[in-house]
Amino acid sequence: MSQRSLSVIAPTYNESENIRPFIEKAKEALSRFDWEIIFVDDNSPDGTAEKAFHLSRADHRIRSITRLSDRGLAKSSIQGMLSARGELLCVMDVDGQHDPAVIQEMVERLERDGLHIVSAARRLERDQEMEGLSPLRQKLSTFGNWLSGIVLGRTLSDPLTGFFIIRRDSFLQTAPHLGDPGFKLLLDILHSNKALRHGEVPFDFGVRLHGQSKLDVYVIWKFVTFLLSKLTGGILPVSLISFLLVGGSGIFVHFAVLYAALSLMIPFAVAQTVATLTAATGNFLLNNLLTFSDRRLRGWAKLWGYLKFLVVSAVGIVANVSAATLTYERLVHVVFVATLAGIAIDTVWKFVIANRFIWK
Numbered sequence: 371m372s373q374r375s376l377s378v379i380a381p382t383y384n385e386s387e388n389i390r391p392f393i394e395k396a397k398e399a400l401s402r403f404d405w406e407i408i409f410v411d412d413n414s415p416d417g418t419a420e421k422a423f424h425l426s427r428a429d430h431r432i433r434s435i436t437r438l439s440d441r442g443l444a445k446s447s448i449q450g451m452l453s454a455r456g457e458l459l460c461v462m463d464v465d466g467q468h469d470p471a472v473i474q475e476m477v478e479r480l481e482r483d484g485l486h487i488v489s490a491a492r493r494l495e496r497d498q499e500m501e502g503l504s505p506l507r508q509k510l511s512t513f514g515n516w517l518s519g520i521v522l523g524r525t526l527s528d529p530l531t532g533f534f535i536i537r538r539d540s541f542l543q544t545a546p547h548l549g550d551p552g553f554k555l556l557l558d559i560l561h562s563n564k565a566l567r568h569g570e571v572p573f574d575f576g577v578r579l580h581g582q583s584k585l586d587v588y589v590i591w592k593f594v595t596f597l598l599s600k601l602t603g604g605i606l607p608v609s610l611i612s613f614l615l616v617g618g619s620g621i622f623v624h625f626a627v628l629y630a631a632l633s634l635m636i637p638f639a640v641a642q643t644v645a646t647l648t649a650a651t652g653n654f655l656l657n658n659l660l661t662f663s664d665r666r667l668r669g670w671a672k673l674w675g676y677l678k679f680l681v682v683s684a685v686g687i688v689a690n691v692s693a694a695t696l697t698y699e700r701l702v703h704v705v706f707v708a709t710l711a712g713i714a715i716d717t718v719w720k721f722v723i724a725n726r727f728i729w730k
């Protein structure tokens with residue numbers, strides 16, 4: 371009987387110490403398959419790609435892909451999956467947290483129930499603390515599960531896992547519709563192709579062998595804005611949502627500084643100027659950090675971008691006030707609606723300019 375062909379796609383970033391032990395374990399678990407392992411590395415500074423390359427010389431079933439720009443776990447996984455030769459594609463982490471021994475069980479489930487995709491769900495429902503996750507990560511995970519449930523329209527025990535197997539043809543069907551979900555590729559796949567029959571197999575999430583997790587505040591931010599974008603049916607793009615949230619926080623900053631300054635008996639015009647500048651500065655820094663994290667400005671470019679942002683904001687304020695006044699005088703005599711119209715014009719204006727001229 372011919373063996374099932376299966377490709378393991380392993381995105382890596384700074385995992386040089388983990389790939390050898392990963393290969394050893396995977397080889398054992400994959401002995402019943404016609405397998406290959408594809409490392410997709412984002413040019414890690416610790417030399418992961420170089421190591422993977424050497425290991426690939428020793429065994430032709432191991433391959434190494436290096437990417438030079440546009441870093442990201444989901445992006446790397448998609449690229450690896452598109453380059454794979456297996457009829458089954460398995461995406462998993464190489465840091466020891468995903469046990470290759472679970473693959474066999476996942477494939478059996480896929481075949482037995484005629485499914486298109488099977489994910490390995492971390493056992494989260496148990497009360498005791500999960501070894502692989504800190505208490506904060508567990509809380510975040512619960513929140514993420516809940517939000518994902520709303521977006522997907524059904525509840526999974528672990529929609530956020532990074533360990534799953536999908537049939538190649540199902541993946542190819544889905545791939546053109548995928549966005550950039552950062553770490554959460556499974557969720558995007560299930561959301562983009564509602565026709566996929568999906569099942570879950572529980573597994574014990576292990577402890578990272580060497581190095582540290584790459585999940586940080588940007589990854590979480592990307593995930594939340596990605597889900598919100600999906601909730602709008604994709605009408606509002608991820609970056610606009612991020613821009614809006616940052617802008618919203620700027621309104622709070624503005625009023626906080628304004629009232630603080632006024633309480634210090636600072637004249638209104640000065641207080642208003644200081645508040646506007648503080649809010650604009652905060653907005654610029656946050657957008658540079660979060661909204662445009664993949665095009666982040668540094669050094670002189672950052673200073674220059676900041677000055678441009680201030681000019682844009684100044685024009686925006688004028689546009690905002692005029693739009694509000696016009697709306698109020700010509701259309702509706704409701705202060706709230708008129709103000710909203712002004713803010714909307716200002717925001718769209720800033721977003722367009724920011725995209726085209728600041729974070730190019």
Ligand code: GDD
Nearest residue numbers: 381382383410412442443446463464530531532583584585
């Ligand atoms: N190519 C590439 N580029 N690989 C990356 C990147 C990246 O920017 N960031 C992380 N990786 C690789 C890591 O090297 C590792 O093999 C795997 O992706 C998971 O990254 P970790 O940094 O270990 O993530 P984690 O353990 O915090 O998160 C895991 O659990 C999450 C659920 O809590 C991942 O499996 C996530 O996908 C999962 O959602």
Ligand code: MN
Nearest residue numbers: 463465467578
């Ligand atoms: Mn990990």
